Amino acid sequence: MSKTKIHRNLPQLLLRARDVLLSHFRGILTHYGLTEQQWRIVRTLREQGPLEPNQLCDACQILSPSMVGVLSRMQTQALIVRERAAHDQRRIIISLTPQGQAIYERVAPLVEAQYRLIEDTIGHDLIDQTYAQIDRLLSAPLDQVPAVELPPVED
Template sequence: MLKYEESLPLKLLKAREATMNFFRPVLLDISLTEQQWRIIRALAEHKELESKQLADLCCILSPSLTGIISRLEQQGYTQRRRSNEDQRRILISLTEKAETMFKRVTPLLEARYQEITEQYTQENLDLLYELLNKLTQIKPVSEGSKTE
């Protein structure tokens, strides 16, 4: 029987916590939550995305996304419009204000990232990325355990 501390999801959670300890202070300073920053970061790179793509990229469920986006919009960081081809789709993008803020904050976060690399070494990071990529691809086969 596997020990509690050996649980893989828990280990991943704790590892993530360890890394977030580097970034959290920065986000706290600019009054953005983790999820809000994930959205902004994804939009900064992809320019315009529909709601579902954003949800997949950022690992945020649709119901959560709705609220997050509307709050970001209230703060003047994002804007949205309906797609012309498909009226169901909502296209989301950053405002000028958000772009400016993004450029200002990025170096701070990259410095923290640098700090992680120094402590953990680049070799370990490379290896870890490879293993995580593989892990992310696994999928359960037996959809079962449904008692219907």
């Protein structure tokens, strides 16, 4: 009798790795009153410039329903501003305010210092290999993988 290989739960392992790594950054973000989602938005807007909400959702890996609430809180905190696009009044553009820029300037060096501490502890090679393997996985044709055929639903 042949044994079927049972794969490890890759999505669960990736989530665990994410949580372990993020635990090293949460203290910095909390110190400045930011959530992880808010920091992703601040960092993305600082690095990519003003974006439409759907672009921001894609870049930050935040679902649209969640993004609405996060952006509202960030606007209340004066970290971002929403403006109508000059070329198309139906479109909204999100950008950092001067206060949002300032928070980036305070937090980014601490985040980079924490990355260096992680690299110094676990090794630059492991970090470089991890980036390379994740890039390789993300560039694989995962969108072309067929779905397993499902059996009929039993009543």
